[in-house]
Each structure stands twice: as structure tokens, then as C-alpha cells.
Amino acid sequence: MRKRNKPIPAPSNEDQGQHSSALVRGLQILRAFTPADTSLGNQELIERTGLPKATISRLTYTLVGLGYLLYDPLLGRYSIGPATVSLGYSGLSSSAVVYMAKPLMQTLAFETGVAVAMGMRDGLEMVYVSNCRPETPVTLRLNVGSRLPIWQTSMGLAYLAAMEEGLQGRVISQLIENNPDSRDKIRRAIDGGLESYAKHGYVASFGDWYSYINAVGVPFRPSDGSQLVAITCGGIKDLAPVEACISVFVPKLKSLLAELQNRLTGATLPPMGEQIAAMVQRD
Template identity: 60%
Template sequence: MEFNFIFDDSADVTGPTGGRRRQKDLSVRKRATRDETELEGEGAQLSSSLVRGLGILRAFRPGDASLGNQDIIARTGLPKATVSRITYTLSALGYLLYDKDLGRYSLGSATVALGYSALSSSAVVHVARPLMQPLADLTGAAVALGTRDSLNMVYLANCRSESLVTLRLNPGSYLPIWKTSMGLAYAAALSPEERVSLVRALQEAEPDKAAMIAAAIDDAIAQYARQGYVTSFGAWHSYIHAVGVPFRPRDGSPLVAITCGGIGEIITEDRAHAEIGPALVAMVKALGDQLEGIPV
């Protein structure tokens, strides 16, 4: 028997008519409008149409076979007329596919090709994967590499063990920043200025959890300074334990984080500190050494 754990923190956990879904859609709409306003305020060179078009593409999440106009409107906060105009353009360019019978959109080949091109050209992903798989096999857990996308972390690569019980998150999966070792490791390695900006954005998105967010990131900073890695035991899901380390490539590409995670029975707190944390720290050193020899 195989247990597949696939998580999307934005999933509907209360059913089609549940109040939590409506509340989350409202918060997404407010955040999308705020983010767009902030971007447009950064300079006259920014194209609002491009910002909105990319926002529509980002509305698609792992597991979404297709989205209707109402789904896109709810996730982006854009007006119906704007969504209709931009989805028509994206479909004409091959970035979306439109099913006339269902009246729904799916990601087109141009979008898929763009994503694969980005991953295949990433030296960090290319070099990290052979280092990640042995640790996954050794621990019986999953080892993943990801980076920040807005207020979440997104998987760029994932290696799994042959264990029957393992996390089945794939590239493109999203995780919350302040509840996961991947996000906390990422936050711990930011510059103070970058971190202040991130914490402010996270707190604005979840004002009722502002104190918890600040405390979680402060603890991650202390952990990273003390031991070189960050742990998260049951903060995201009660049965998930994970260890994370940040890695900043020297070629100027974005900061990433690498994690090893699984159920608490596999990754106990003692094992996390005695074995997995030091192994991740060693992996990051090896990754840095190998990337030195890769032309950029």
C-alpha cells in the first residue's frame, strides 16, 4: 500500500459551501489587488496588462486540470471583463487552452515549455538532484529544493525514497513560508532588509497570525545561527517533520532552500538533529563546491 500526501495550503477544506473557502478567496482577491498596485507603483516601465496576464497563469495550481472564468476571477481578484480579454489573448498565443464544451481553460504547451526550459537551464537544480537522491534513499523521506514565489515556497525539484509512506509533492507544489522548514530556512538566510519586507507581507496577508509569524521566523533565525539548519515539527501538518537549509548560489540566481521531510515516525526529532540536519549542511557544502566548476 502506498500513501500519497499531496498538499495545497489553498485547498478547500470545508467543502464547496464552506465559509473558509469564501474567506480565503476574499483574502486572495485583496492580496492580488494590493500586489498589482504595488508593482504598478514601482515605475512607468511596468506593463499592467503583463502583470495581470502573468497573474492569471499563476492562478493555476498543482492538481488543477482546468479553471473556469469564475475560478480565475476568485483567485486573481480581476474584473470579469479583464479576465475574458486576457484569457482570450493567452489562448491565442498558446499559453492557455480553451475547451469550448466545458467553458474552461488549462495551461497550454507554451506555458509548459517555458517552465521546463527554466528548470532545465538551472545549474542549481541540475547539480542538486544527484546529491538529493542518496539522502532521500538513506532517510526513507523526501528531499526537495524550492524557492519563494510571492508568499509561498514553490518546489523546483523533489527526490523520493522507495518508502511506502512518503511525501508526494512534485515540482510546482506550493508550501506556506512560515509553517515549513523550507520557508523558514529561506527566511533565515535573507538580509535583514529583505526579511523585514517578507515578514510585513506575510503579516498583512494573515493579520490575525502576525505574532505567530514573527515568532516562527525569529526562532528560525536563531536555529540557523546556532546549528546551520532549521527544523519544523508539526507546524504545517501535525504529522509532518522536516529539516531545511538555505543555499545562495554564487552565480546570482535566487536564494533556494533544501529540505528533508516526512512523517514523524520516520523523521523523529532526535534523528532530525543527529543525522538529517548535519547531512543537509554537508550537502549544501558539496553543492557549493560543485557549482564552482560550472560556467555561468
């Protein structure tokens, strides 16, 4: 799993007056941790957040005291604490979309033999909020909390395609600003994704992120006003060839969206067997 190579962006000057600077910086520290990190030291936190050493020391002391971080005095390193885990778990558990989609996603993973994932945007990245794998020895080892680039993945491009036009434009500008050397690549990828979604109702990424991964994605905006999400289906090229992605995965993804919308609109609980299976997968 890749690690961030740029400091986590802080709110713009326009927004800073509306936020508590201490809270913003504390959250920057928590966001510096990725699923691949067992622990982080002060220097790594400084590099990932761009915050001064004194600020890191002061805020980590507070976060440890509140249980959001754990500190190992022997190693001099920090790890995610139980309060952070509890907060994240509460957020996912309270999401009707994640809960209702889980059994449908797991069924699709079994049917296609590849991974099915749901993600939301966090800044200029997508974050997995749910992930289902098939019962095969070879599959993508991404988990809840994994982060993906927006413009190189079907998840990010599908999400971008369904964003409000004004916000979409601002995110695209920020992506280009943060990656000026990739300006033309970003523009081509996004234009291709927007065109594909407008014409066909889905977005594809065939070897654009990693050369050996193919995936297709669709956005989903819940009718209950919940946050926009993107759902993808894909895997290594041997299991997810382009033809299968288009002719098999896409129709099944669209059927999943229709069923998910029906369940949310009708507030119909999944069958008990699916509820149990979803809880087992979540645990």
C-alpha cells in the same frame, strides 16, 4: 493540496509604473493555477486573481491564442497550455543549481527514507523547483510547482533566514499584513527560525504546517550569483522523528550543501551514473 484562498497580490503602487499592467495581469492568471488544478473556470480565476470578469475574458482569449492556456469549449474551462509548460521546463533545465543538486538530493532521499526538496520564493509562498523521493510506499506527495507557506515550513523559514536584511523585513511585514489574525504566531515562528539558523545553521518545522509532518531545512546561496534556494529533508513523523531530523538529516543536508558548492565552484559534472539517474527522475 491546498488552493489559494486569497487573490494573488499585484505589484505595489510604487512598482506599477515600471510594469506593463496587461502583462502583470496575464501572469496573475497563469499563477492562479496550482499543481492540483486540472482546469479552472472564469469564476475561479476571478476569485483567485481579484480581476474583473471583463479583464479575465480578454486576457484568457489572448493567452489561449498564444498557447499559454488551453480552452475546453464544452466545459468552459481553461488549463495550462504547452507554451507555459515549455517556459517552465526551460527555466528549470537551464538552472545549474537544480541540475547539480538533483543527484545529490536523490541520494539523500534514498539514505534517509524521506523526501528531499528544493524551493524558491514566489511572493509570499515557496515553490518546489525540485523534489526527490525514496523508494518507500509512504512519502509526501508534493511535486515540482507545489506551493508552501513561508512562515509555517522549514523551507520558507530557511529561505527567509538567508535573505538580505532589507528584503527580509519587507517580506515579514507583508506576511503579517496578509495574515493579521496570525501576527503573533508568524512573529514567533520567524524569530525561532532566525535564531535556530544563527545558532545551529538550520531551521526546523516539527508539526507546524501539518501536525504529522516534520522537516529540517537549510538555505543555499550559489556562488555563481544564481537565486537563493532552500533545501529540505523531511516527511511524516513516523519516518522523520525529531531526533532523526536533528542528528541524521541535518548533518547530511550540510554535507550536501558543501558538495553542491564544490561541484558548482569547480564546474565538475556529476558522475555519468548520477546524470542518467537525474534525467530519469526529471522525466
